[in-house]
Amino acid sequence: MLGLRASCRHVLKATSAVHQRPNSVMRRWYTSGDFKFEDIWKNNREWANSKRAKDPTFFERLSKGQQPKILWIGCADARVPANEIIGADSGAVFVQRNIANMVLSVDTNAQAVVQYAVEYLQVPHVIVCGHYDCGGIRAATRNLNHGSPLENWLRTIRNVYRLHHAELEQLPPGEERVRRLVELNVVEQCLNVYKTAAVQRRRFETKQAGGTPYPIIHGMVYDVANGELQRVQADMDMKIEEIQEMYDLYEFDAADREMSIDKNKKK
Numbered sequence: 611m612l613g614l615r616a617s618c619r620h621v622l623k624a625t626s627a628v629h630q631r632p633n634s635v636m637r638r639w640y641t642s643g644d645f646k647f648e649d650i651w652k653n654n655r656e657w658a659n660s661k662r663a664k665d666p667t668f669f670e671r672l673s674k675g676q677q678p679k680i681l682w683i684g685c686a687d688a689r690v691p692a693n694e695i696i697g698a699d700s701g702a703v704f705v706q707r708n709i710a711n712m713v714l715s716v717d718t719n720a721q722a723v724v725q726y727a728v729e730y731l732q733v734p735h736v737i738v739c740g741h742y743d744c745g746g747i748r749a750a751t752r753n754l755n756h757g758s759p760l761e762n763w764l765r766t767i768r769n770v771y772r773l774h775h776a777e778l779e780q781l782p783p784g785e786e787r788v789r790r791l792v793e794l795n796v797v798e799q800c801l802n803v804y805k806t807a808a809v810q811r812r813r814f815e816t817k818q819a820g821g822t823p824y825p826i827i828h829g830m831v832y833d834v835a836n837g838e839l840q841r842v843q844a845d846m847d848m849k850i851e852e853i854q855e856m857y858d859l860y861e862f863d864a865a866d867r868e869m870s871i872d873k874n875k876k877k
Contacts, residue, residue, distance in 0.1 A: 671701075678704040681727035681825070683720070683799065684739045685711045685746065689834045692739075696839070704731060709760075710746030710767055710795060711738055713802035725808040732812070734824045736803055739839070740796040741832040747792050770795045796829045797844045803827050804850060805857045814860040 661668045679702060682692040686707045693703050706723040713720055727733045740747070749756055750767035771778060774794045781787040803809055804827060813823035829842035 676701050676704070676731065678702055678727070678731055678733055679735060680704065681706070681724065681731075681733045681736045682739065683707075683711055683713060683724075683737065683803070685709065685741055685744055687741060687744065687834075690739070690741050690832050695832060695837065704733060709763055710744055710750075711740050711799055712763070712766055712795075713738065713799045713806075714766055715802070715805075721806065724803065724806055728806075728808045728812045728825060732824075734826065735828060736809070736825045737828045737830055738796050738799045738803060739830045739832055740792045740799075740842075741834055742789050742792055743834050744788075744792050747795060748788050751788055751791065767791075767795060770798045773798065793831055793842050793844075796831060796842045797846075797849065800827050800829045800842075800846065801849060801853060805853075807859055810859045 658669070680696075680698070682703050682705045684690055684692055684705070684707050686709055692705045692707070693699065696703070704723070704727045706720055708717070708720065713724070715721065724736075727736070746764065747767060750764045750771060755761055756764060771791060774791070778787055778790060778794075781790055809825065809827075812825065817823040827846070829844065829846070830839050831842055832839050
């Protein structure tokens with residue numbers, strides 16, 4: 611009992627020490643390189659003024675609503691800003707970001723974003739974008755306990771590793787294997803987008819209306835080392851065909867299904 615009390619006092623003392631850190635130390639947490647947290651207000655005003663100078667009606671148009679053409683499902687990594695790397699302005703991209711660009715059936719946040727983007731905004735394109743040097747992917751390749759809830763999240767990436775274990779084990783341990791897992795994870799998350807009821811219903815409705823089934827799903831990887839996007843090389847039609855018996859909620863013939871997924875042809 612005495613040992614427990616001593617332990618509790620130690621924890622409380624450590625917690626108190628954290629909360630009593632000097633303001634100067636706390637401020638350093640919000641500083642990265644030349645960026646200072648206190649500058650965000652000035653930077654915002656400069657950005658807003660520059661937008662108005664180029665286009666006086668820019669914010670007026672945005673205030674009337676959004677009509678994005680893309681749902682972007684990307685990683686939360688600070689080096690992968692969705693709009694910026696594809697040259698899109700405000701209002702063009704509806705964004706969902708999390709660690710390692712996952713699309714999980716139990717993640718109500720991601721599922722709500724997908725449903726809203728597809729059913730209400732009716733975006734014609736969904737991009738799942740991973741990136742090389744992804745900390746989440748790299749962490750999932752290591753036999754370490756990263757602590758909950760992070761470890762619970764990483765376990766879903768480890769499941770992707772398990773699904774593609776035979777291929778990944780053919781590669782040397784290290785960067786090459788991690789990069790390939792980044793690509794394979796994008797493919798699996800594209801399949802997870804395909805599985806959702808909202809996406810399947812919207813594609814069925816657009817096909818029934820006599821057009822191309824939308825949204826079209828695109829798998830991409832961003833290279834932080836050179837700033838370039840590339841399509842993930844995968845035969846998505848074949849992968850969809852492999853799972854359709856288990857996951858299809860609506861009847862599509864083969865030709866319809868092929869039109870529903872980006873062909874991922876190499877540029």
